[in-house]
Amino acid sequence: MDMLSVQHITAGYERKPAIRDITFTIPSRGIMGVIGPNGAGKTTLFRTISRVLKPMDGKILYRDRDIAGMSRKDFAQKVAVIPQFRSVPPPFTVEEFVSLGRYPHRGRLSPFTREDRGIIAENLSLLGLTDFRDRKVSALSGGELQRVVLAQGLVQKPELLLMDEPTAHLDITHQIRVLDLIGFLSEQAGLTVLIILHDLNLASAYCDRVLIMKGGTVHASGTPGSVLTQGTIEEVYHTPVRVGKNPVTAKPHIYFLPQAGKAAEAAGE
Amino acid sequence: MNRGFAFLILLVFLLAAIVLGLFTGGMQLPPGEIVQALFRPGSDGIAGTLVWELRLPRIFMAGMVGSALAVCGVVFQAILRNPLAEPYTLGVSGGGSLGAVIAILLGISGLPMALICFAGCCLSIGAVLGAASLKGFSNSMLILAGIIMSFLFSSVVMFIFAVASSREVHSSILWLMGSLSAPPDGSLKMLLMILPVMLSLLFFSRDLNLLSLGDEPSYHLGLDAKRTKTYLLLGTSLITGVCVALSGIIAFIGLVIPHAVRGMTGADHHSLVPCSMLAGAGFLILSDTLSQIIIRPLELPVGVITGMVGGLFFVFYLLKSRPAEVT
Numbered sequence: 001m002d003m004l005s006v007q008h009i010t011a012g013y014e015r016k017p018a019i020r021d022i023t024f025t026i027p028s029r030g031i032m033g034v035i036g037p038n039g040a041g042k043t044t045l046f047r048t049i050s051r052v053l054k055p056m057d058g059k060i061l062y063r064d065r066d067i068a069g070m071s072r073k074d075f076a077q078k079v080a081v082i083p084q085f086r087s088v089p090p091p092f093t094v095e096e097f098v099s100l101g102r103y104p105h106r107g108r109l110s111p112f113t114r115e116d117r118g119i120i121a122e123n124l125s126l127l128g129l130t131d132f133r134d135r136k137v138s139a140l141s142g143g144e145l146q147r148v149v150l151a152q153g154l155v156q157k158p159e160l161l162l163m164d165e166p167t168a169h170l171d172i173t174h175q176i177r178v179l180d181l182i183g184f185l186s187e188q189a190g191l192t193v194l195i196i197l198h199d200l201n202l203a204s205a206y207c208d209r210v211l212i213m214k215g216g217t218v219h220a221s222g223t224p225g226s227v228l229t230q231g232t233i234e235e236v237y238h239t240p241v242r243v244g245k246n247p248v249t250a251k252p253h254i255y256f257l258p259q260a261g262k263a264a265e266a267a268g269e
Numbered sequence: 270m271n272r273g274f275a276f277l278i279l280l281v282f283l284l285a286a287i288v289l290g291l292f293t294g295g296m297q298l299p300p301g302e303i304v305q306a307l308f309r310p311g312s313d314g315i316a317g318t319l320v321w322e323l324r325l326p327r328i329f330m331a332g333m334v335g336s337a338l339a340v341c342g343v344v345f346q347a348i349l350r351n352p353l354a355e356p357y358t359l360g361v362s363g364g365g366s367l368g369a370v371i372a373i374l375l376g377i378s379g380l381p382m383a384l385i386c387f388a389g390c391c392l393s394i395g396a397v398l399g400a401a402s403l404k405g406f407s408n409s410m411l412i413l414a415g416i417i418m419s420f421l422f423s424s425v426v427m428f429i430f431a432v433a434s435s436r437e438v439h440s441s442i443l444w445l446m447g448s449l450s451a452p453p454d455g456s457l458k459m460l461l462m463i464l465p466v467m468l469s470l471l472f473f474s475r476d477l478n479l480l481s482l483g484d485e486p487s488y489h490l491g492l493d494a495k496r497t498k499t500y501l502l503l504g505t506s507l508i509t510g511v512c513v514a515l516s517g518i519i520a521f522i523g524l525v526i527p528h529a530v531r532g533m534t535g536a537d538h539h540s541l542v543p544c545s546m547l548a549g550a551g552f553l554i555l556s557d558t559l560s561q562i563i564i565r566p567l568e569l570p571v572g573v574i575t576g577m578v579g580g581l582f583f584v585f586y587l588l589k590s591r592p593a594e595v596t
Binding site: 050080081083092093096101103108109156 | 350475486
């Protein structure tokens with residue numbers, strides 16, 4: 001059975017649809033990447049799936065249940081959402097901040113159980129945050145904060161993890177670290193992940209399936225090998241590329257072709 | 270600092286403030302007489318009247334108002350996600366001032382004045398919440414509407430000052446500075462009415478933790494932000510309205526106490542809410558006692574003391590803390 005089925009979704013802001021008639025499914029397990037140029041509707045799609053935005057048309061089924069009919073708490077127990085932009089959080093300690101992820105599983109007044117404490121400690125150590133537990137989140141670097149936010153999502157013990165550009169503003173060390181971890185969780189813990197990425201090579205390296213969006217619709221979807229071709233990428237991004245192979249993993253690798261001469265020519269016209 | 274320890278320290282601070290308030294004040298009596306009067310309620314004599322009819326009610330009122338303003342500050346700072354928010358941010362003081370000034374002009378005092386003042390608070394809060402509800406209680410809309418309302422109402426107050434006689438202006442200004450010296454008759458009852466609302470805030474620690482992350486993150490962790498915000502805004506507005514109506518505008522407590530307590534307990538509202546209540550109560554009782562003895566036999570408006578102490582604390586706090594810790 002599919003984890004999530006998006007059916008004919010049209011959504012947007014102030015009656016202007018930013019995405020139209022989108023249909024696809026996310027199978028259980030595995031990482032599904034969403035790529036596409038700026039303004040293609042990736043974040044609108046993300047916000048619709050995470051229920052921030054109500055669809056104008058169509059529906060989304062989570063294991064055959066319409067998500068519009070699920071209670072907030074119920075949804076939060078199954079789906080963790082890690083949006084792209086986070087303003088500076090209040091001065092919680094790392095441990096307090098991560099603990100907030102257990103709230104969907106506990107009643108308003110029931111204190112954390114030993115199980116909760118265990119889950120929190122486990123995820124802190126998984127993300128290498130144990131030594132940071134008493135630091136203030138407001139004083140962390142970008143890479144540390146991203147790991148803390150991810151830890152908060154993971155202690156929700158979700159079946160589906162939605163992430164909007166978790167690697168934005170991170171250096172390559174932290175990009176690879178975050179994605180390695182997500183890959184590990186998907187393989188070992190059976191977590192299903194939907195992830196928006198800008199970097200085509202990271203999408204190729206880590207995603208089992210890739211969905212390419214353009215102009216508010218799905219342009220293509222499939223395995224990285226079948227979708228990340230020169231033709232498709234040039235069509236979607238209007239940028240000349242060549243596609244080769246990663247010498248180690250044999251996954252597609254996209255090479256960009258600098259066009260400095262052409263730009264100068266265009267400027268001279 | 271350990272949370273239980275912080276709670277204990279603040280409890281001791283509150284008790285010390287109560288004891289100090291009981292034994293000192295505008296009039297000096299030997300401590301022995303006060304202790305005697307304390308154990309014989311209803312007894313005649315100066316000590317009995319002083320303890321049971323003046324000092325204890327006044328301590329109770331200072332404690333309630335202080336703790337109410339402090340906890341409302343905590344709630345507003347969490348909801349608006351702004352460390353500079355305080356109970357007056359949403360313009361409640363503007364409406365309250367207008368009501369009070371009108372009452373003073375008309376020669377109304379006591380409970381009717383408190384009610385007119387409260388009506389003014391309700392009017393401004395209603396306008397702010399009404400405007401903000403059109404935009405789903407977005408924070409920027411709340412803050413903007415609050416500032417606009419404050420300006421509007423204070424302009425009307427200025428207008429009244431410009432045309433009123435100087436004696437009325439003087440008593441209005443004294444009232445605006447905040448004072449606990451002449452509470453109207455029904456004030457204890459009004460305070461008891463808001464007590465359940467205040468206590469209910471203790472059960473919202475989890476929601477406040479989530480709200481302080483922002484609307485969307487709290488939504489993703491299962492919170493119905495709009496409904497929770499609506500209850501909290503209405504509840505705290507009611508509390509603030511009653512406080513303003515009974516004691517004028519007591520500056521800085523709602524801003525300074527939450528910051529000071531956060532420095533002791535951290536940002537988790539499970540400890541921040543109860544500790545702020547204790548600290549606010551203790552601080553206002555202490556300030557009120559000081560206001561009675563500094564220029565004895567005259568009395569200072571307590572708002573002058575809280576404003577000065579609070580302002581100095583804030584300067585010190587901002588200079589001492591590193592930028593990342595200020596928020």
